[in-house]
Amino acid sequence: MRVLTCLYHEHNHWIVALAAIMCIVGSLTSVKLFQRTFTETGAQRYQWCFLSAFTAGSAIWATHFIAMLGYQPGVSVTLDGTLTVLSALIAVGGTGVGLLVGSSRNRFIAVFTGGGIIGLSIAAMHYVGMFAYRADGIVRWLPEYVIASLILSVGLSSLAIDRLRQSGVSKHIGLPAGLFAAAIVTLHFTGMAAFSVIPLPGLQSGGDSAAFTTLAQAVAVVAFLIIGAGISSHLVDRRTKSKSQEQLQYIALHDALTKLSNRRAFSEVLEAECEKLKNQGSPFALLMIDLDRFKPINDTLGHPSGDIVLQKVASRLRHAVRCGDFVARIGGDEFAVIAYGLTSEDEIRALAGRVVEILGRPFIVYGQVAELGASVGVSLAPDHGNDAETLVQCTDIALYTAKRAEERGYRLFEPSMQEVIQRRRFLEADLRRACMREDFKIVYQPIIDSATGAFTGAEALLRWTCPERGEVQPSEFIPILEELGLISRIGAGVLKQACHDAALWPQHLGLAVNISPVQLLDPRLPQTVMQALEDSGFPASRLELEITETALLGNDDIVMHTLTKLRESGIRISLDDFGTGYSSLSYLHRFPITRIKIDKSFVQRLPTDEGSASIVRAITQLGASLQMKVTAEGIETDEQMACIAEQGCNDVQGFLFSRPINASSIGDLFHNEKNKAAAA
Amino acid sequence: MNAHRSHKQFSRLLYTSAFNGDSSAVQPQQTVRDIAETSAANNRVSDITGSLFFVDGVFIQILEGPPDEVEKTFERICCDFRHADLRLIDLTGVSERLFEEWDMACLYEDQESSLALRDGLQEVRFLVGINASQAALQMRSLLESQSVGGEA
Numbered sequence: 144m145r146v147l148t149c150l151y152h153e154h155n156h157w158i159v160a161l162a163a164i165m166c167i168v169g170s171l172t173s174v175k176l177f178q179r180t181f182t183e184t185g186a187q188r189y190q191w192c193f194l195s196a197f198t199a200g201s202a203i204w205a206t207h208f209i210a211m212l213g214y215q216p217g218v219s220v221t222l223d224g225t226l227t228v229l230s231a232l233i234a235v236g237g238t239g240v241g242l243l244v245g246s247s248r249n250r251f252i253a254v255f256t257g258g259g260i261i262g263l264s265i266a267a268m269h270y271v272g273m274f275a276y277r278a279d280g281i282v283r284w285l286p287e288y289v290i291a292s293l294i295l296s297v298g299l300s301s302l303a304i305d306r307l308r309q310s311g312v313s314k315h316i317g318l319p320a321g322l323f324a325a326a327i328v329t330l331h332f333t334g335m336a337a338f339s340v341i342p343l344p345g346l347q348s349g350g351d352s353a354a355f356t357t358l359a360q361a362v363a364v365v366a367f368l369i370i371g372a373g374i375s376s377h378l379v380d381r382r383t384k385s386k387s388q389e390q391l392q393y394i395a396l397h398d399a400l401t402k403l404s405n406r407r408a409f410s411e412v413l414e415a416e417c418e419k420l421k422n423q424g425s426p427f428a429l430l431m432i433d434l435d436r437f438k439p440i441n442d443t444l445g446h447p448s449g450d451i452v453l454q455k456v457a458s459r460l461r462h463a464v465r466c467g468d469f470v471a472r473i474g475g476d477e478f479a480v481i482a483y484g485l486t487s488e489d490e491i492r493a494l495a496g497r498v499v500e501i502l503g504r505p506f507i508v509y510g511q512v513a514e515l516g517a518s519v520g521v522s523l524a525p526d527h528g529n530d531a532e533t534l535v536q537c538t539d540i541a542l543y544t545a546k547r548a549e550e551r552g553y554r555l556f557e558p559s560m561q562e563v564i565q566r567r568r569f570l571e572a573d574l575r576r577a578c579m580r581e582d583f584k585i586v587y588q589p590i591i592d593s594a595t596g597a598f599t600g601a602e603a604l605l606r607w608t609c610p611e612r613g614e615v616q617p618s619e620f621i622p623i624l625e626e627l628g629l630i631s632r633i634g635a636g637v638l639k640q641a642c643h644d645a646a647l648w649p650q651h652l653g654l655a656v657n658i659s660p661v662q663l664l665d666p667r668l669p670q671t672v673m674q675a676l677e678d679s680g681f682p683a684s685r686l687e688l689e690i691t692e693t694a695l696l697g698n699d700d701i702v703m704h705t706l707t708k709l710r711e712s713g714i715r716i717s718l719d720d721f722g723t724g725y726s727s728l729s730y731l732h733r734f735p736i737t738r739i740k741i742d743k744s745f746v747q748r749l750p751t752d753e754g755s756a757s758i759v760r761a762i763t764q765l766g767a768s769l770q771m772k773v774t775a776e777g778i779e780t781d782e783q784m785a786c787i788a789e790q791g792c793n794d795v796q797g798f799l800f801s802r803p804i805n806a807s808s809i810g811d812l813f814h815n816e817k818n819k820a821a822a823a
Numbered sequence: 824m825n826a827h828r829s830h831k832q833f834s835r836l837l838y839t840s841a842f843n844g845d846s847s848a849v850q851p852q853q854t855v856r857d858i859a860e861t862s863a864a865n866n867r868v869s870d871i872t873g874s875l876f877f878v879d880g881v882f883i884q885i886l887e888g889p890p891d892e893v894e895k896t897f898e899r900i901c902c903d904f905r906h907a908d909l910r911l912i913d914l915t916g917v918s919e920r921l922f923e924e925w926d927m928a929c930l931y932e933d934q935e936s937s938l939a940l941r942d943g944l945q946e947v948r949f950l951v952g953i954n955a956s957q958a959a960l961q962m963r964s965l966l967e968s969q970s971v972g973g974e975a
Contacts, residue, residue, distance in 0.1 A: 455898060462902040497904065504901040505911040507894045510834065512914055 146288075146336040153335075158213030162206045163328060165367070169202020170324040172373040173238075174307060174316045179380070180246050181312050188246075196242050198373030199323070200235030203265050205366025206327050207272050208359045216340040218280040220355045226275035227362065230268045237264020245304040253308060258301025265296050265327055269334045280340040288337030292330050299326035398472040400450055401457035409471035409479050413531045416481060420529055428485045428523050430495060431538045432460070434476040434502070435516035435551060448508045452515065455506055463497040485523075488555070495519050495553035518545040519553035527556050540564055566612075570623055573609050578629045583607050585640055586803035589812065590655070590774065590796045593788050598816055600653030602689070602796065603641035604803050605633070625661050634662045635671050642679035642686070644806040649817045655687040655717065660694035664701055669708040683713040687738065690716060692724040695734060703734065710735040717774070722758055731769055739766045741792070743777025750786040763790045831916035834890040836897055837955050840882045840906035851880065852933055854905060858882075859929035862896075871896055872922040874962050877931035878944040882906065883951055885959055887920050913955030921963050928966050940969065 150159065176195035180188045207230075238261055245257030269292075303322035310319055396408035404412070419425055434456065441449035453476070460470050460478060469481040480498070485491050502517035520542025522528065527537045537556040543564060545554040554560070577583060587601035605621070608614045624630045638656055645654035662668055676683055688709065695702055706716055717738035718731070722745055731739070741762050748755035759775070766773035775787045778797030787795055804812070842851045855877040866872065871888035884900075886893050900906065922928060932941050943965040950958035 458898075459902055462904075500907070501902065501904075504909045506901075507836075507897055507911075507914065510890055510894075510914070510916070512911060 146332050148336075150332050150335075153215055154210070155213035155215060158209060162209035162213065162331075163324075165209055165363075165370070166202055166206040166324045166327050167320070168374075169198060169205065169366075169370045170320040170327070171316060172370055172377060173199035173202065174320040174323065175377050176373060177242060177246075177307065178310075178312050178316070180242075189243075192242050192246065193239060194373060194376060196239030197235055198370055199238040199242070199261075200231065200268075201366045201369035201373075203234040203238070203268050203327050204231045204272075205363050205370070207269055207331060208362045208366070210331050210335075211272070211276065212356065212359045212363070214335065216278055216280070216342075218278050218340055218342045220279070221277045222355055222358050223275040223277060224358075226271055227358075230271040230275065233264055233271055234268040237261065237267060240264075241300070241304075245307070250305075250308065254301050254305045258304040259297050261304070262297030262300035262326060262330075263293070265300065265330050266293050266334070269330055273334070273338060278340040280342045283339045283341065285337045285339075288333055292333035292337065295333060296326050296330035299323075299329060401454055401472050403457050403460075403478070404469065404471040406471065406473040409469075409473050409481075410531070412469050412471075412481060413534070416483075417524065417529060417531050417534070420524055424525075425484065426486060426524055426526075428480075428482045428491050428494070428521060429534050429538050430480040430482065430498065430553075431473075431520045431535075431542045432478040432480065432498060432502070433518045433520075433542055433546060434478075435518060435546075437476040437515060440513045440515070444508060444511055444513065448511065448513070451508045452506050452513055455508075456502060456515070459501045459504075460498065463501045464494065488523075491521060491523065491555070492553075495521050495555075499552050516551050518542060518551055520545050520556065521553055522556040567623070569612070570609065570615065570620065571627060573611070574607075574620060574623055574627065574629065577607060577609075578624075578633060581636065583633060583636070584805070585637055585644070586805055587641075587644070587809040588796055588803040589801045589809065590653075590794050591800050593775075593784075593792050593795045597820075598652060598813060599794055600655060600685070600687075601645075601648075601809055601813075602655040602803075603637060603644075603657070605637055605657075606803075621659070625659055628661075630659045630661050631665055634659060635675070638672060639675045639678065642675045642681040644810070645685070646679045646681040647810055648813045650685075652813055653685045653687055653715075654681070655689055657689045657719065658694075660691065663690055663694040663705060666701065666705065668705050669712070672709060672714065673712065684715075687715040687717055689719040689740065691719050692721070692727070692730060695730050696725070706735050710737075717772075722762060728765075731765070731771070736771060738772040738774060740774045740776055743797070746775050746777045746783055746787065746797070747779065749783045756786065756790075759787070759792075760790050763792055766793075767791070831918050832889070833887050833917050833920060834893040835885060835887040835913070835915055835917045835921070835959065836893050836911070837883070837885050837913040837951070837959060838897070838900070838909060838911050839884075839951055840900075840909040842877070842880050842882065843905050843907040851877065852931055855882070855929060855931050858905070859927050863926035865896070865899075866926045869896060872920050872925055872927075874922050874925055874928040874930070874966060876929075876944060876947055876962060878948045881948065883947060883958070883962070885922065885962060887917065887922060890916070912951055912958075915956075921959055922966075925966065930962075930966065930969065940965075943968070 173195045176191060176198060179191040180195070183191055241257050241259075241261030241264060243257075244260060245253050247253045247257070270289075299322055303319050303326060306322055307316075307319035310316060396404060396411075398405045413429070416425075416427055420427070437449070437452070440452055453472075456478070457470070457472065460480065464470055464480050464482060467483060469483075471479045473479045480494075482491070482494055485494065498519055499517055502515060506513040506515060520538045520540070522534050522537035522541060524534055528534045540560045541554045541556040544560045545552060548554065584606045586604050586606050588604060589601045590599050591597065592599050605617055606614070607617075607620050621630070624633060641654055641656050645652070648654075658668070665671075672686070672688070673683075675681075676686065690706075710716060715737040716735060717740055718736050719740050720742045721739045723742045730736070739762060741759055745755040745758050749759065750756065763773050765771075772793045773791075774794040774796065775792045776796055778784050778787060778795050778799045780799060783797075784795065784799055801812070842854065855875065859875045862873075862875065866888075869888065869892040871886055871892055873884065873886045873888075876883040886896055888896075897911075901909065930940070930944065932944055936944075943961075947958055947961050947965065950961050
């Protein structure tokens with residue numbers, strides 16, 4: 144019980160308390176720092192281990208000196224500088240080695256060797272420190288207390304290491320830190336119990352103690368600073384870690400290019416809004432925005448310019464929506480807006496209109512002008528749905544409808560849109576099937592010489608009867624075939640079959656076959672045509688291919704090459720639906736075109752509509768002066784026929800003469816006429 | 824001048840837009856003055872010069888200056904809903920400014936406008952539709968005649 148007596152009688156209690164606090168704070172800090180060695184690898188691990196050892200060593204050292212300040216031996220004392228510094232090095236170095244061993248995988252080695260090294264270094268520090276302590280008196284050591292102090296220190300240190308390993312990276316570090324602090328404190332005071340000074344009679348007490356006090360205070364302050372540094376490095380590390388966690392969170396939910404929320408954030412917010420809708424009934428609108436003509440910008444101006452356009456789109460969207468609305472980039476050129484608290488349809492239309500308007504304005508990137516546009520689909524919650532999936536589906540349908548509409552802009556979801564899309568999906572599936580089974584039919588509409596009324600040939604037309612939905616108009620199914628990429632295959636089949644059928648007609652009659660823009664872009668077209676002619680034995684000079692103006696747009700070189708090649712083999716080329724599209728005169732001039740077909744929309748407004756009559760007249764005259772033949776399509780009445788004949792069109796076709804009829808009927812029709820002519 | 828000048832160092836941009844009546848209740852003339860004032864203040868900072876005309880409810884504005892500044896200013900205009908039916912008429916590289924002396928000159932017609940000014944503005948409006956560079960020159964000569972007239 145000498146330990147307690149010594150502690151009680153020979154020490155200043157306040158200073159002892161300070162030493163204990165110092166010891167506990169130091170222990171907590173070093174344990175906290177040491178925990179980082181569990182999560183780090185490589186050099187980082189050693190750095191944390193060193194930092195922890197540095198703090199722990201300082202704590203041991205400081206505890207010792209502060210406690211020594213409180214020790215009142217009743218004689219004057221001095222300190223040996225060299226030994227004091229050496230004791231600090233022992234504390235730091237010993238703890239460092241001990242902690243390194245303590246973090247090894249093997250539990251036995253870690254606990255006993257690591258703990259032992261730490262315990263012994265605490266002791267070594269203490270006794271070296273005591274040798275530096277020069278008291279003017281007779282110093283006596285009690286060996287049993289020295290031994291007891293060693294055993295206690297090693298034991299407690301080992302326990303501390305064991306608990307520390309158990310605690311891992313958890314927040315409960317009280318036990319290991321407490322055990323470590325206990326190791327330091329116990330050693331110190333047991334060590335002090337082993338130590339006693341008997342004043343020498345005749346020597347004045349307290350002679351040089353002022354110097355000792357100053358030095359010890361300096362040591363304590365330095366140690367304090369070191370532990371402070373340890374604490375702050377722990378805090379800094381924690382702040383950086385939480386900051387980098389925030390950053391990770393930001394990156395996970397935002398699009399790097401535009402800084403808008405990303406698809407994931409969009410889904411989360413939409414789910415949350417649907418939840419809110421169920422609980423509080425707060426309505427909102429969902430807008431999905433798809434950029435038009437964005438891909439060409441990437442292709443022609445380059446991806447860096449495309450990226451800048453996207454950034455500008457993002458910034459414009461933020462301007463177009465109201466404050467607080469949620470904007471996200473959910474795909475390459477797809478964006479979404481969640482607009483809160485919109486109640487009237489007018490407000491929603493106004494917002495969607497603003498989005499369309501602002502994205503329709505020109506973009507300038509590196510001195511180049513990019514004209515974009517946006518299609519917007521809008522759905523309302525709860526009107527169109529109250530769960531995320533349904534709403535996204537409705538908005539998608541509205542967007543799809545907006546994208547397909549002639550006039551780009553926004554569309555509010557309507558249930559009827561769903562039917563349109565459904566029908567289209569069915570048609571697509573049926574068309575694929577029909578394409579495999581070759582379920583298409585070819586019919587022929589006779590073409591008549593407007594002057595003589597005699598047949599000059601027939602135009603082959605594609606017909607398709609859907610097994611479930613009945614007859615489908617070519618204007619509906621041909622665009623789908625084009626989009627599905629099936630048109631070339633079917634076109635080739637039509638050509639082959641039509642040549643085959645026409646080969647049986649009287650020899651003065653021609654055959655006209657429509658060629659889609661997609662087919663015209665295919666460089667193999669001349670070969671396909673020649674093959675069809677060869678197989679059927681139908682002469683090239685009697686074949687006419689009908690193309691539309693859209694096919695001539697933009698792809699000058701390829702199309703020119705194909706058309707020239709066809710023309711060289713004697714095939715004639717006619718321009719279909721003339722007058723509706725661009726009707727560019729330069730096309731007529733540049734491309735090897737032999738015939739113009741006036742679009743039936745003009746013909747059908749005859750003879751009452753003056754404007755149409757003028758157009759028909761102008762086209763006929765144009766054809767005559769360019770040495771091209773002119774055909775008028777869609778003639779249904781005698782009056783129209785009279786009017787057309789007056790204008791001088793070469794050929795006519797329409798219901799007035801015959802509806803499109805099947806191959807055998809047209810064959811009969813042609814042969815009958817020939818027989819009649821021969822008979823006459 | 825020196826080599827820098829002979830190079831096309833400036834961009835000149837001409838656009839037109841309609842006055843978006845429902846975005847503010849104030850008189851269009853007031854809006855024009857506001858726009859001209861704020862843009863003059865911004866332009867001093869970004870080294871842009873130009874002019875803003877307002878004819879028959881249509882803004883005709885020219886911006887000239889360093890290309891990236893013109894780009895930035897135009898982007899800001901594109902985000903402004905006081906404009907409607909915004910059309911970019913012309914964007915060219917030029918070696919000299921036409922409106923060196925004006926941060927943002929402003930001309931519009933009101934009750935007090937002279938007949939000459941009205942005719943001049945109408946002519947600018949007509950030219951914008953067919954020849955952008957002619958329109959720009961006409962805008963400058965109109966401004967010059969106005970400031971001379973103002974001093975007399």
